[in-house]
Amino acid sequence: MGLVLQLVESSLPPLLPIPGARLGLANLATVIALFFLGPAEALEVTLMRVLLGGLLRGSLVGLALGMSGGLAAWAVMTALYMLYPSPFSITGLSIAGAAAHNAAQLGMAILLVDFTGLWHYLPYLLLVAVPTGFFIGVTARRLGQALVRYTDEGYAEIG
Amino acid sequence: MKEAARNKRRDRLLRRAFTAADGLLALGVVALAVVLDHPALGHQQSGRASEVVVEVNGEETMRLTLSEEAHDYEVEGYEGTSYFQIEGYEVRMVDSACRDKICVHQGFVSDSGNAVVCLPNRVVLRLEGQGGLDTVQR
Numbered sequence: 001m002g003l004v005l006q007l008v009e010s011s012l013p014p015l016l017p018i019p020g021a022r023l024g025l026a027n028l029a030t031v032i033a034l035f036f037l038g039p040a041e042a043l044e045v046t047l048m049r050v051l052l053g054g055l056l057r058g059s060l061v062g063l064a065l066g067m068s069g070g071l072a073a074w075a076v077m078t079a080l081y082m083l084y085p086s087p088f089s090i091t092g093l094s095i096a097g098a099a100a101h102n103a104a105q106l107g108m109a110i111l112l113v114d115f116t117g118l119w120h121y122l123p124y125l126l127l128v129a130v131p132t133g134f135f136i137g138v139t140a141r142r143l144g145q146a147l148v149r150y151t152d153e154g155y156a157e158i159g
Numbered sequence: 160m161k162e163a164a165r166n167k168r169r170d171r172l173l174r175r176a177f178t179a180a181d182g183l184l185a186l187g188v189v190a191l192a193v194v195l196d197h198p199a200l201g202h203q204q205s206g207r208a209s210e211v212v213v214e215v216n217g218e219e220t221m222r223l224t225l226s227e228e229a230h231d232y233e234v235e236g237y238e239g240t241s242y243f244q245i246e247g248y249e250v251r252m253v254d255s256a257c258r259d260k261i262c263v264h265q266g267f268v269s270d271s272g273n274a275v276v277c278l279p280n281r282v283v284l285r286l287e288g289q290g291g292l293d294t295v296q297r
Binding site: 134 | 165167168169170171172173174175176177178179180181184185188189191192194196197257276278281
């Protein structure tokens with residue numbers, strides 16, 4: 001458990017400073033934490049990530065946007081995760097999470113500038129969520145498989 | 160016991176790269192985007208706008224008529240100054256006090272109901288009215 005948590009934590013910092021890829025890359029940590037550690041731990045990771053990211057960027061607007069997106073993505077992915085046996089793969093979870101992430105960020109943005117015309121961007125943001133969610137899903141699967149191999153070897157040594 | 164259940168979920172999610180349900184989900188998101196983009200829902204107002212409303216943090220600070228000739232304007236936002244330009248019955252953000260410059264890259268907009276938004280600076284250039292260009296041409 002500790003080993004996996006550490007691996008997840010150490011994977012966080014390099015993900016944060018990439019501005020263009022924040023649409024999805026940050027969600028990778030949530031996805032990995034969700035199915036290795038569970039929903040509660042994924043929520044913890046998401047909150048910490050958003051808070052740290054917000055502090056690093058030093059922007060309250062950014063913090064509010066990241067929080068809304070991160071929480072929405074976590075909620076939707078957890079809901080799908082709880083289905084068992086799940087008809088979805090990690091890719092499906094990731095796409096749903098990305099769509100929720102973008103929609104919630106837009107919702108928060110509308111609250112912040114008090115301009116409902118921003119909804120015009122929703123179709124565009126939803127379309128973007130499909131390829132980014134897919135990409136993150138595939139990446140999370142690769143990373144997940146590597147982590148499984150790594151931890152199983154670890155357990156074998158202990159056992 | 161709890162850990163075993165978690166690992167079962169984990170392994171099932173990891174086993175396949177893409178399932179039929181994933182495909183349906185992706186299609187659903189795309190379909191939703193297309194439906195939302197439909198004129199009846201998303202763009203109630205269409206056609207060329209006649210004026211631009213400048214809002215800072217949701218409050219109207221300026222109302223300008225779109226014109227053929229170029230005019231430069233500036234407005235004070237939350238983080239600094241936003242510079243915008245009206246030309247050819249269109250409006251665009253020239254520069255703004257923000258990091259990503261998404262508003263600047265958006266370029267010219269001309270349709271009523273559309274807008275250029277600089278979220279960090281909380282500046283919105285919202286297009287309103289009907290037939291700025293059409294009225295002149297006819």
